[in-house]
Amino acid sequence: MKYMLLIYDAPDTREIFSGPQHEQLMDRMNAIMDEIRASGEYVATQGLADAATAKTVRLQDGQPAITDGPFAEAKEQLGGYLVVDCEHERALDIARRWPLVSSGGIEVRPVMFDGGAEM
Amino acid sequence: MSGQGGVEDLLRPLTPQVLGLLVRRHGQFDACEDAVQEALIAAAAQWPRDGVPDDPRAWLIAVASRRLVDEWRSEHARREREERVAELEPAGEAQADVARQGDDTLALLFLCCHPALTPPSQIALTLRAVGGLTTEEIAHAFLVPEATMAQRISRAKKGVKASGGGFEAPAAGVEREERLRAVLHVLYLIFNEGYTASSGPDLRRGELTGEAIRLARLLARLLPDDAEVAGLLALMLLTYARCEARTTPGGDLVPLAEQERGRWDAAAIAEGVALVEAALPRGQVGPYQLQAAIAAVHAEAPTAEQTDWPQILALYLLLERVAPNPMVTLNRAVALAEVDGPRAGLALLASLEGDERLAEHHRLAAVRAHLLERAGERDAAREAYREAARRTTSLPERRYLEGRAARLVG
Numbered sequence: 001m002k003y004m005l006l007i008y009d010a011p012d013t014r015e016i017f018s019g020p021q022h023e024q025l026m027d028r029m030n031a032i033m034d035e036i037r038a039s040g041e042y043v044a045t046q047g048l049a050d051a052a053t054a055k056t057v058r059l060q061d062g063q064p065a066i067t068d069g070p071f072a073e074a075k076e077q078l079g080g081y082l083v084v085d086c087e088h089e090r091a092l093d094i095a096r097r098w099p100l101v102s103s104g105g106i107e108v109r110p111v112m113f114d115g116g117a118e119m
Numbered sequence: 120m121s122g123q124g125g126v127e128d129l130l131r132p133l134t135p136q137v138l139g140l141l142v143r144r145h146g147q148f149d150a151c152e153d154a155v156q157e158a159l160i161a162a163a164a165q166w167p168r169d170g171v172p173d174d175p176r177a178w179l180i181a182v183a184s185r186r187l188v189d190e191w192r193s194e195h196a197r198r199e200r201e202e203r204v205a206e207l208e209p210a211g212e213a214q215a216d217v218a219r220q221g222d223d224t225l226a227l228l229f230l231c232c233h234p235a236l237t238p239p240s241q242i243a244l245t246l247r248a249v250g251g252l253t254t255e256e257i258a259h260a261f262l263v264p265e266a267t268m269a270q271r272i273s274r275a276k277k278g279v280k281a282s283g284g285g286f287e288a289p290a291a292g293v294e295r296e297e298r299l300r301a302v303l304h305v306l307y308l309i310f311n312e313g314y315t316a317s318s319g320p321d322l323r324r325g326e327l328t329g330e331a332i333r334l335a336r337l338l339a340r341l342l343p344d345d346a347e348v349a350g351l352l353a354l355m356l357l358t359y360a361r362c363e364a365r366t367t368p369g370g371d372l373v374p375l376a377e378q379e380r381g382r383w384d385a386a387a388i389a390e391g392v393a394l395v396e397a398a399l400p401r402g403q404v405g406p407y408q409l410q411a412a413i414a415a416v417h418a419e420a421p422t423a424e425q426t427d428w429p430q431i432l433a434l435y436l437l438l439e440r441v442a443p444n445p446m447v448t449l450n451r452a453v454a455l456a457e458v459d460g461p462r463a464g465l466a467l468l469a470s471l472e473g474d475e476r477l478a479e480h481h482r483l484a485a486v487r488a489h490l491l492e493r494a495g496e497r498d499a500a501r502e503a504y505r506e507a508a509r510r511t512t513s514l515p516e517r518r519y520l521e522g523r524a525a526r527l528v529g
């Protein structure tokens with residue numbers, strides 16, 4: 001089963017990651033990446049530019065309209081994602097070990113697949 | 120010369136023969152497996168262009184052996200290895216090995232499904248080393264990057280090496296039985312991966328069902344007296360037989376009761392039924408035979424209404440005893456509802472509500488929805504269908520379940 005780890009940043013996450021803890025945090029992240037690449041569980045990952053660069057498209061009166069800023073008005077914003085192919089427990093374990101700082105967090109969601117069992 | 124499929128059909132059955140022979144002669148499963156894989160890739164490129172060699176097996180052995188030589192030359196212990204290489208492929212000797220091919224293939228299967236490996240590693244290695252699929256093909260089938268699948272295979276081979284087991288299959292006894300169960304489970308997982316994917320647009324994933332059936336057939340030829348091997352092959356054939364009927368052209372799921380039975384594959388059903396009928400009286404009743412027997416009862420009913428549900432219920436009771444599992448109980452609840460009515464089925468479901476293994480599973484909610492609908496509780500059924508729709512991770516299942524819920528509105 002594939003899981004997407006949606007990695008949410010706190011307002012100060014990127015600042016903390018660039019600060020004195022930079023190396024230690026990156027080491028922890030790279031250790032996980034090395035491990036899941038070596039084990040054959042890694043599928044895909046991307047980090048996103050700051051939420052300040054986001055534009056959002058929504059329907060207004062039935063027409064798509066573009067506004068500045070991210071979709072949700074929340075302090076925590078999506079900062080990147082990681083897709084892994086493994087058991088549920090293992091995906092949660094990877095999330096637990098991710099270098100989280102401040103009020104950031106990770107949402108673990110199964111990826112839907114285009115097949116199905118007989119009903 | 121036929122197309123790509125033609126060369127693949129030729130190469131895949133030869134893979135375990137060639138690999139088995141090399142491993143038996145030289146040991147070093149890891150290096151031999153790489154060499155055979157490269158020989159397969161070379162053959163897939165050259166044969167369609169230059170024609171198939173007179174003796175394809177000898178060609179593969181020669182090319183894989185050359186690859187091994189190159190590998191060894193680049194290593195330190197060059198001289199010693201070159202002496203072994205000198206005696207690598209005496210002409211004509213290959214024929215003498217024919218009798219050992221079966222043993223070799225079996226030994227390879229045991230090795231690839233070694234209990235020290237995780238199921239994804241077992242699956243990947245089996246498809247490559249015994250199935251003769253390339254890493255790229257396996258990666259496509261499992262929708263992961265090729266580098267990921269290559270790592271999975273490389274890790275599996277390291278695991279095989281670290282397990283320290285020899286190439287020979289374990290002799291008859293408890294260990295052999297356990298190892299064989301692991302092999303059957305891996306083939307079952309490969310089949311399921313392909314089967315659940317076969318309604319999707321990616322045909323290469325669906326191909327896994329055919330590959331699993333081919334490997335199960337091979338195993339059934341090697342172990343003709345094993346009732347569970349026959350049971351697994353029968354289960355695959357009887358399930359595969361419904362493949363065409365279980366989805367609409369648009370990819371929507373069609374439940375068993377509503378399938379057009381004329382579209383079931385009669386030849387696959389006949390073969391599956393014959394296999395399970397021959398296996399069951401042998402007395403070594405196991406979960407694959409019982410599941411195949413259940414599939415056979417469905418297959419033999421001319422219409423859904425004529426299904427012999429008491430027989431299916433009895434088989435599920437037996438299966439629950441042989442291999443207790445909440446999913447089996449869930450299926451028994453469906454059969455019980457057909458025999459004694461939906462309330463009886465719902466009462467059995469209630470006993471599963473606290474089971475952590477099922478609590479969040481969409482199947483529990485989907486079955487509850489189905490039974491509530493049959494009991495005439497439309498509102499509760501609609502809610503249960505919606506809950507099941509939220510829980511499933513399959514797009515077609517979600518569409519199906521939302522559709523059932525929508526029919527109960529108003």
